[in-house]
Amino acid sequence: MALLEVKDLKVRVEEREILHGLTLTVNEGEIHAIMGPNGSGKSTLSHVIAGKPGYEVTDGQILFKGEDLLEMSPDERAAKGVFLAFQYPVEIPGVATMTFLRTALNAQRKARGESEYSTPDFLKKVREVSKSLNIPQDMLKRGVNVGFSGGEKKRNEVLQMALFEPSLCILDEMDSGLDIDALRIAADGVNALHSPKRAMVVITHYQRLLNYIVPDFVHVMSKGRVVKSGGKELALELEESGYAQFEDAA
Amino acid sequence: MPAVQETVERVKRIDVDQYRYGFETQIESDKAPKGLSEDTVRFISEKKNEPAWMLQWRLEAYRRWLTMTEPTWARVDYPKIDFQDLYYYAAPKPKKTVTSLDEIDPEILKTYEKLGIPLREVAMLEGVEPKPGEEDPARRKIAVDAVFDSVSVATTFKAELKKAGVIFMPISEAIREHPELVQKYLGSVVPTSDNFYATLNSAVFSDGSFVYVPPGVRCPMELSTYFRINERNTGQFERTLIIADKGSYVSYLEGCTAPQRDENQLHAAVVELVAHDDAEIKYSTVQNWYPGNSEGKGGIYNFVTKRGDCRGNNSKISWTQVETGSAITWKYPSCILRGDNSRGEFYSIAISNGFQQVDSGTKMIHLGKNTSSRIISKGIAAGKSQNTYRGLVTAHRKATGARNFTACDSLLIGDKCGAHTVPYIEAKNSSATFEHEATTSKISEDVLFYCIQRGLTQEEAVGLVVNGFVKDVLQQLPMEFAVEAQKLISISLEGSVG
Ligand SMILES: Nc1ncnc2c1ncn2[C@@H]1O[C@H](COP(=O)(O)OP(=O)(O)OP(=O)(O)O)[C@@H](O)[C@H]1O
Numbered sequence: 097m098a099l100l101e102v103k104d105l106k107v108r109v110e111e112r113e114i115l116h117g118l119t120l121t122v123n124e125g126e127i128h129a130i131m132g133p134n135g136s137g138k139s140t141l142s143h144v145i146a147g148k149p150g151y152e153v154t155d156g157q158i159l160f161k162g163e164d165l166l167e168m169s170p171d172e173r174a175a176k177g178v179f180l181a182f183q184y185p186v187e188i189p190g191v192a193t194m195t196f197l198r199t200a201l202n203a204q205r206k207a208r209g210e211s212e213y214s215t216p217d218f219l220k221k222v223r224e225v226s227k228s229l230n231i232p233q234d235m236l237k238r239g240v241n242v243g244f245s246g247g248e249k250k251r252n253e254v255l256q257m258a259l260f261e262p263s264l265c266i267l268d269e270m271d272s273g274l275d276i277d278a279l280r281i282a283a284d285g286v287n288a289l290h291s292p293k294r295a296m297v298v299i300t301h302y303q304r305l306l307n308y309i310v311p312d313f314v315h316v317m318s319k320g321r322v323v324k325s326g327g328k329e330l331a332l333e334l335e336e337s338g339y340a341q342f343e344d345a346a
Numbered sequence: 347m348p349a350v351q352e353t354v355e356r357v358k359r360i361d362v363d364q365y366r367y368g369f370e371t372q373i374e375s376d377k378a379p380k381g382l383s384e385d386t387v388r389f390i391s392e393k394k395n396e397p398a399w400m401l402q403w404r405l406e407a408y409r410r411w412l413t414m415t416e417p418t419w420a421r422v423d424y425p426k427i428d429f430q431d432l433y434y435y436a437a438p439k440p441k442k443t444v445t446s447l448d449e450i451d452p453e454i455l456k457t458y459e460k461l462g463i464p465l466r467e468v469a470m471l472e473g474v475e476p477k478p479g480e481e482d483p484a485r486r487k488i489a490v491d492a493v494f495d496s497v498s499v500a501t502t503f504k505a506e507l508k509k510a511g512v513i514f515m516p517i518s519e520a521i522r523e524h525p526e527l528v529q530k531y532l533g534s535v536v537p538t539s540d541n542f543y544a545t546l547n548s549a550v551f552s553d554g555s556f557v558y559v560p561p562g563v564r565c566p567m568e569l570s571t572y573f574r575i576n577e578r579n580t581g582q583f584e585r586t587l588i589i590a591d592k593g594s595y596v597s598y599l600e601g602c603t604a605p606q607r608d609e610n611q612l613h614a615a616v617v618e619l620v621a622h623d624d625a626e627i628k629y630s631t632v633q634n635w636y637p638g639n640s641e642g643k644g645g646i647y648n649f650v651t652k653r654g655d656c657r658g659n660n661s662k663i664s665w666t667q668v669e670t671g672s673a674i675t676w677k678y679p680s681c682i683l684r685g686d687n688s689r690g691e692f693y694s695i696a697i698s699n700g701f702q703q704v705d706s707g708t709k710m711i712h713l714g715k716n717t718s719s720r721i722i723s724k725g726i727a728a729g730k731s732q733n734t735y736r737g738l739v740t741a742h743r744k745a746t747g748a749r750n751f752t753a754c755d756s757l758l759i760g761d762k763c764g765a766h767t768v769p770y771i772e773a774k775n776s777s778a779t780f781e782h783e784a785t786t787s788k789i790s791e792d793v794l795f796y797c798i799q800r801g802l803t804q805e806e807a808v809g810l811v812v813n814g815f816v817k818d819v820l821q822q823l824p825m826e827f828a829v830e831a832q833k834l835i836s837i838s839l840e841g842s843v844g
């Protein structure tokens with residue numbers, strides 16, 4: 097059974113159809129890259145998978161581990177293992193990062209009927225993960241993403257990914273706004289999470305990221321559809337010739 | 347944006363009927379006849395075996411009240427109250443005189459248990475142990491003077507307080523046992539003629555707490571009163587008087603919640619604080635009365651007069667309040683900064699949901715030299731509620747070097763509610779420095795979705811974001827109270843989304 101199956105998905109936002117019948121299958125252990133011009137619907141797809149309000153699914157379905165994802169509330173999806181690393185992570189003033197991590201982790205565990213982490217176990221885990229991502233402990237005492245640099249925010253997303261151990265990680269332009277070093281640290285963090293049980297969907301505009309996170313499949317989206325799929329060489333091809341050739345196909 | 351629309355839809359479906367604490371306790375009660383007259387005042391005074399001077403004091407207030415009219419300047423709207431249609435006195439009939447918690451009516455104890463108030467025997471009597479890993483190694487104890495309806499039914503920790511010389515008892519008892527103190531201070535901060543509701547309270551107050559901390563004494567525990575309204579149609583008129591003598595310190599916690607009912611209930615309490623030279627009073631409130639149902643029906647009218655007098659030099663009074671309940675709140679805990687170098691603080695979280703109306707804030711009256719005050723107000727409006735901060739900061743001609751800092755932040759959840767800030771500032775001398783900051787923001791759909799994507803439910807997400815918003819104020823509460831308050835904030839916003 098596929099981990100994620102998106103079939104003929106049609107999505108409307110404010111009466112306007114954005115996705116016009118999109119199909120995508122992701123199996124456990126695979127890394128998929130999604131590329132495509134601005135406005136082609138990449139973020140929309142990730143939002144619909146995560147369950148962001150405001151999108152109307154008019155047709156098609158999304159199965160996650162064989163279950164109907166669209167029937168689940170967004171927090172249920174998170175507890176089941178869907179993780180979305182946001183392109184622009186928000187700030188939550190007054191809520192210490194540490195408190196947030198713990199509240200979220202325990203909420204997920206509770207939803208799965210697992211016991212809450214004890215304080216020492218939790219702290220140990222956070223320390224390990226944040227160390228590997230070069231995140232200083234001080235940062236975890238600050239409000240969630242408050243005053244974090246662009247790179248720090250992205251690392252904080254990867255930190256949460258590592259902590260929550262989701263089975264599907266969707267990374268929406270995690271490379272935007274990162275310098276080369278920050279990109280490498282974040283990508284190393286992502287690669288460390290790669291496992292036969294976990295799949296990654298990496299949304300990006302640049303082939304550069306895919307040098308660090310090497311995809312098994314590359315999909316090109318245009319105007320709300322996947323118009324071409326291939327291996328990692330497809331990304332190189334795009335880098336050279338651009339999206340123009342696919343726009344017509346769409 | 348559609349996401350916002352969704353919230354609006356959800357807010358439309360708001361249901362505050364989930365009010366957790368809506369239940370009544372079946373206890374026989376001893377009532378004064380309905381309505382208000384000199385006879386009612388005499389009945390109350392007699393019930394309490396009051397000395398003649400107290401009755402005179404009440405009667406003077408009553409006569410004064412007859413000449414007064416209800417204030418209408420607050421941004422609240424409610425049907426006219428028929429003061430003849432209320433009961434002014436109700437006392438639970440104790441089966442016998444109570445000397446320890448074991449003897450209290452089990453119905454009453456059950457009520458507290460439902461509220462999750464940690465009155466239950468052992469924890470309370472042994473003092474509250476801090477959780478492992480959390481600071482404050484000193485064992486904290488909380489003395490509970492439980493006021494049930496109008497009569498105090500239990501007083502614990504009396505012995506220990508007595509050893510320290512602290513007087514902590516129902517005010518009805520203090521009137522008999524410490525008449526010289528009560529006569530000296532009662533009405534000295536909030537005079538009987540102060541305002542319509544305070545005057546009414548002076549005439550018919552039922553009971554409340556009395557605290558006197560002698561010179562140089564640091565009160566050995568936090569003093570706490572949990573009270574609730576439990577009698578249909580009973581106006582509740584609490585009267586609290588706290589005196590911190592020279593160089594003393596006391597922290598007082600007040601928290602309450604009421605059962606669900608249809609009729610609106612009037613609550614007009616008066617709290618007076620007096621801090622002498624170098625003394626400090628910290629007064630914390632968590633207020634969670636029935637706010638009314640999803641149609642805006644029922645709920646408590648909370649018209650309270652709270653005022654602290656920094657009478658001595660270097661004295662300090664600090665008000666911290668978490669206001670989540672009541673249909674209507676009209677409340678301005680204030681400080682008169684009379685002594686030189688005295689300091690007043692006001693930290694407030696006011697949450698309104700459903701059809702609640704809140705008009706609350708503070709007054710800082712700078713009279714002495716080099717006095718300072720600080721106001722941090724966090725208003726959260728959800729549903730169809732209206733939430734107004736109304737504040738007054740004045741510096742008298744002689745109040746040289748007066749300083750004030752005010753920060754008022756409002757958070758809106760949905761777009762059917764309103765937040766308003768009405769600051770009045772009067773500096774009658776040029777050396778005063780007053781700073782005022784105000785912000786209003788809407789709870790962000792993106793922030794909520796971020797939290798939910800990480801596994802929090804919609805309600806948990808709102809609770810978390812709001813708790814972050816009010817963090818500066820929560821930090822001012824004593825630790826065990828802060829935890830309770832945090833839960834309450836989340837509970838009171840249930841139904842505001844989702
Ligand atoms: N809330 C919304 N309201 C109206 N239109 C929207 C909304 N969200 C997305 N759209 C529209 O849907 C289309 C797809 O947007 P989307 O953000 O999914 O594109 P994208 O592929 O992620 O683009 P980019 O590469 O720029 O991030 C765009 O035309 C966008 O304007």
Ligand SMILES: [Mg+2]
Pocket residue numbers: 138139140183268
């Ligand atoms: Mg995008």
